[in-house]
Amino acid sequence: MAFLRDYRAARRDEAELGLGVWRRAHDRFRRGLDRFHQILETLPDKALAQSVVPTANALADLLPEVRAICAAAQRTAPSSSHDIPASTGGYLNDVHRELSRAGNAMAQAAEALTMARFMRTDDESAAHRLDAVVRRAEAVRGHVDRARELLERG
Template identity: 50%
Template structure:
């Protein structure tokens, strides 16, 4: 009886994410990787001074946040149709979908790197604060993320 009670307590403490995405399969890991990239983007954005550069980067960040919702929905749907609890990526259409979303996660991380470079440029060159061209790399990466996520 105590073992059943402990299992029931563990199940009750699980978040909806655990139930919908599984606990350690490819869809959970893919979603978490994408979420970390988006979180990192927004953390780095906090260090960018106000101005046109920050406005442009905030727009990209908002677009990434929308993609995060879409990636989560896609991973939940794939976990429901092609459940995963291990490291093996499914084949067929699910595998292709995983590859696209994995590439999108990599590009989201590249967008965060672009924010880092924009921050460094803004600190060393005050004219960058009014020049949104420093955000072009982030914008390109986010546009590619959107194309991959919404395919």
Template identity: 55%
Template sequence: MGILDNVLRGRRDDADLGKGLWRRAHDRFQRGLDRYHQVLEGVEDDSLYAELVVMADALSALLPRVRAVCVKCQRLAPSDDFDVPGEFADVHRALSKAGNALATTAEAAAMLSLAVGPVPVGALSVQRRAATVLEQVELSERLAGIAAAR
């Protein structure tokens, strides 16, 4: 991706997400996703890697859904600062929890990749945290009135 692509994407993000609250929620989720993918680069066990990649794909599929929620909220309650509009506080809370859960999912994957020897429960801890991410994204969609496209 070139410099021009980055500039154009930034302008599109500014138009769609604003520069405040909803942009920050989207970007936090994106950073968590990036971190999860960085963790994958360090996984040496092939079976664990395969398990974590399946979760990476599922988590990546959530980004457009998070973006759709943020775009809709920006359209209905524009934000160029970081004050949470009262009627959208629950949506913002769910998005924040999704971003935080994604960060802890990446952390769990990193800890799992550092385990020495076979891991008896596999990536169960990562799966539980990834399930929380999905739950919070689905909640944000319901609260924002967006039907989940599956």
């Protein structure tokens, strides 16, 4: 049964996101989000994990937005290759750049969370390390918002 479910999901993704740059931008973001949650699940300090849950939820809430942006971009300018489709004023390049930056910021948030896992609970830098995770998550949000704005204006 899982095979059929996976097949249908792949077909839906292909129909909505295509096989080009928009699909890859979405998939990169999703992989970063999955990695963030994998790291969160393996944190040995449960108090630390609980303090990161709101940030993890906020990041997870961005996935449908990223999917909607990528699907709208695919409808606007279908892509089936590695090339970003041409657009007036190059706004689609900017949309793709912001989606890429969101994926990179997501990876940096996962990296910051990994570093936070090695802190001691009595460490003075503990709050600073968690702040780094939150700052990275805010950067992800900013890039997603900017990509949406650019697409809407284009």
